[in-house]
Amino acid sequence: MNGSASSGVLKANWFTYTAIGFVTLISVFPLYYTIVMASHTNAEMAAKTPPLLPNSSIFDNVKKALDLAPLNLGLVNSVIVSGAITLGTVAFCTLAGFAFAKLRFRGSAILLAICVATMMVPLQMGVIPLYMLMAKFGLANHLSAVILPSLCTAFGVFFMRQYVASAVPDELIEAAYMDGAGPFRVFWSVVVPAVRPAMAVLGMLTFLMAWNDFFWPIIVLSSQNPTIQVSFQSLATGYSPQQSIIMAGTLYGTVPVLIVFALLGRQIVGGIMQGAVKG
Amino acid sequence: MATVTFKGAQRWYAGSDKPAVPGLDLEIRDGEFMVLVGPSGCGKSTTLRMLAGLEPVDAGAIFIDDRDVTGVPPKDRDIAMVFQNYALYPHMTVADNMGFALKMAKMNSKERKERVLTAAKMLGLTEYLERKPRALSGGQRQRVAMGRAIVRNPAVFCMDEPLSNLDAKMRVQTRADIATLQSQLGTTTVYVTHDQVEAMTMGSRVAVMNLGELQQVDTPLKLYDRPDNLFVAGFIGSPRMNLIEATLRDGRPMIEDMEVPVPAATAGRIRGPVTIGLRPESMRLVSPSEGGLSVEVIMVEELGADSFVHGNTRVGGETQSLIVRAGTRGAVHKGDVVHVVPDPAGVHVFDTETGGRLGD
Numbered sequence: 001m002n003g004s005a006s007s008g009v010l011k012a013n014w015f016t017y018t019a020i021g022f023v024t025l026i027s028v029f030p031l032y033y034t035i036v037m038a039s040h041t042n043a044e045m046a047a048k049t050p051p052l053l054p055n056s057s058i059f060d061n062v063k064k065a066l067d068l069a070p071l072n073l074g075l076v077n078s079v080i081v082s083g084a085i086t087l088g089t090v091a092f093c094t095l096a097g098f099a100f101a102k103l104r105f106r107g108s109a110i111l112l113a114i115c116v117a118t119m120m121v122p123l124q125m126g127v128i129p130l131y132m133l134m135a136k137f138g139l140a141n142h143l144s145a146v147i148l149p150s151l152c153t154a155f156g157v158f159f160m161r162q163y164v165a166s167a168v169p170d171e172l173i174e175a176a177y178m179d180g181a182g183p184f185r186v187f188w189s190v191v192v193p194a195v196r197p198a199m200a201v202l203g204m205l206t207f208l209m210a211w212n213d214f215f216w217p218i219i220v221l222s223s224q225n226p227t228i229q230v231s232f233q234s235l236a237t238g239y240s241p242q243q244s245i246i247m248a249g250t251l252y253g254t255v256p257v258l259i260v261f262a263l264l265g266r267q268i269v270g271g272i273m274q275g276a277v278k279g
Numbered sequence: 280m281a282t283v284t285f286k287g288a289q290r291w292y293a294g295s296d297k298p299a300v301p302g303l304d305l306e307i308r309d310g311e312f313m314v315l316v317g318p319s320g321c322g323k324s325t326t327l328r329m330l331a332g333l334e335p336v337d338a339g340a341i342f343i344d345d346r347d348v349t350g351v352p353p354k355d356r357d358i359a360m361v362f363q364n365y366a367l368y369p370h371m372t373v374a375d376n377m378g379f380a381l382k383m384a385k386m387n388s389k390e391r392k393e394r395v396l397t398a399a400k401m402l403g404l405t406e407y408l409e410r411k412p413r414a415l416s417g418g419q420r421q422r423v424a425m426g427r428a429i430v431r432n433p434a435v436f437c438m439d440e441p442l443s444n445l446d447a448k449m450r451v452q453t454r455a456d457i458a459t460l461q462s463q464l465g466t467t468t469v470y471v472t473h474d475q476v477e478a479m480t481m482g483s484r485v486a487v488m489n490l491g492e493l494q495q496v497d498t499p500l501k502l503y504d505r506p507d508n509l510f511v512a513g514f515i516g517s518p519r520m521n522l523i524e525a526t527l528r529d530g531r532p533m534i535e536d537m538e539v540p541v542p543a544a545t546a547g548r549i550r551g552p553v554t555i556g557l558r559p560e561s562m563r564l565v566s567p568s569e570g571g572l573s574v575e576v577i578m579v580e581e582l583g584a585d586s587f588v589h590g591n592t593r594v595g596g597e598t599q600s601l602i603v604r605a606g607t608r609g610a611v612h613k614g615d616v617v618h619v620v621p622d623p624a625g626v627h628v629f630d631t632e633t634g635g636r637l638g639d
Contacts, residue, residue: 017324090580131387140573144317169364171362171363171366172368173332174331174353174360174366175362175366175367175368175427176333176368176379177332177333177352177353177354178333178354178359178360179294179379179427180380180383180384181352181379181383182354185383187380189368190368193368193369193370194369194370237418
């Protein structure tokens with residue numbers, strides 16, 4: 001019977017496809033409409049019947065956007081910042097997650113509780129002291145001022161701790177100890193291969209978060225050395241900013257994220273599913 | 280090869296009001312297959328893990344040969360371990376799993392491959408060397424776990440219930456394989472199980488544990504024939520030994536109106552209440568005119584070679600279950616009332632209060 005569970009597997013029917021199609025449409029529409037808006041002027045978009053199809057003027061608009069704002073510099077800076085934050089977060093959070101999940105040490109529970117509690121403190125509360133700290137280190141207006149505070153997140157530590165605890169049995173680690181491995185070798189040869197899907201998920205989430213971050217970079221970076229989000233600012237100048245140019249710039253800044261997802265998508269989705277099944 | 284000695288080894292888990300292992304004294308001989316057996320929570324796995332270095336020893340010491348290994352990390356103890364769930368590295372091939380310890384020991388690649396191949400031949404794993412563990416059956420995984428242990432040629436093998444994840448048929452087969460392999464290699468082995476049949480069939484000696492305490496260490500047959508106390512008597516043997524509290528009449532143990540035949544030397548040591556132990560094969564069915572205990576049959580277990588009668592009798596006004604081996608197939612049926620008498624050579628007498636054995 002369609003749509004019912006037979007031997008534990010649900011079969012899709014027309015309703016499933018319609019529902020999935022509808023959700024996909026809603027999800028994809030904003031991106032599609034960005035493309036449409038990026039290829040039409042303000043007047044065209046304000047017409048009684050707004051256009052629904054993009055045209056080739058999108059390339060001219062991207063070019064105008066590139067002339068107007070330091071988008072390429074922003075793009076390079078964002079790739080550096082997001083890449084470094086992603087690598088750092090994945091590495092440090094996996095190490096910390098492994099330590100909290102599998103190593104016995106005094107104060108482990110309290111340290112984890114403190115780590116998780118920091119998630120409840122809003123970023124805005126720490127901005128002024130953080131800026132003062134960065135200025136003291138001489139890092140204001142340096143990309144490292146954006147990278148350093150985000151190299152390890154409480155969410156990442158907690159996420160990896162939960163995954164390591166459920167995906168890596170204690171016996172596997174004990175077997176590696178018996179085989180002559182030390183803690184770091186156990187981490188590298190046994191834990192990392194087992195938690196790679198979770199690392200990919202954390203990597204993607206971190207990359208997106210770092211890529212989209214606007215608040216901290218605009219405080220600590222100048223407009224001469226912006227990340228992509230900060231550089232969009234320069235597009236919205238003037239009394240009546242051209243929506244098409246803003247959208248063309250935004251689209252330009254979104255492409256790298258789409259590439260990351262296209263490259264890692266399969267593993268990321270696999271990772272999410274594995275995590276779900278293992279609870 | 281090596282000897283293993285526990286000297287008052289104690290393990291006390293944090294937050295517990297009593298130690299998991301209060302102080303174990305045990306000597307395991309060179310090349311011996313020692314089985315630690317007991318019910319869940321008896322401390323057998325903790326003992327093994329202390330030997331392997333996976334649990335700290337809170338007091339006392341553990342020696343391998345003359346070397347005190349109490350505080351030595353697992354990798355420096357020259358011990359290999361086989362885990363209950365095999366603990367194979369899922370992302371590595373069978374060959375890599377087996378060779379991992381050798382790689383850690385920085386053995387060169389050529390020698391490593393030779394050692395892995397030799398072990399694989401011994402275990403019939405050569406055709407699976409390039410497979411990942413997920414592509415193997417339970418029995419094959421178990422053999423890979425064994426292979427991972429033997430390639431290292433360690434001083435001691437530790438095995439923590441390695442057969443408990445196998446089906447009954449595979450378990451019997453693997454049981455024999457492990458025992459054969461151990462006798463070929465001659466490596467001192469400490470094997471933990473809760474299954475007394477496994478203990479009896481595999482161990483050259485068996486250590487029976489309960490509540491962290493060592494109850495008795497002996498060969499399987501001596502444990503069966505001469506259990507030191509009520510716990511060992513009830514734990515070793517399948518079907519279990521019948522344990523019946525007897526009353527004393529003129530210093531002679533009686534079960535209801537039946538006098539239990541006890542050697543004079545044993546009778547002379549009886550000072551208070553005693554419990555009589557009778558194995559199912561140490562009782563025989565007799566005609567009602569010969570007296571004995573009257574037993575109402577509730578089930579007959581036909582095993583082909585043997586049949587066991589499960590029944591109830593009344594002792595001291597209370598129902599007491601009994602298991603008796605019936606000699607003839609089909610002679611007894613559910614609902615029958617039969618009479619049984621003990622075989623004088625198979626009577627075990629225990630002090631009910633202390634649980635200790637009285638007499639030989």
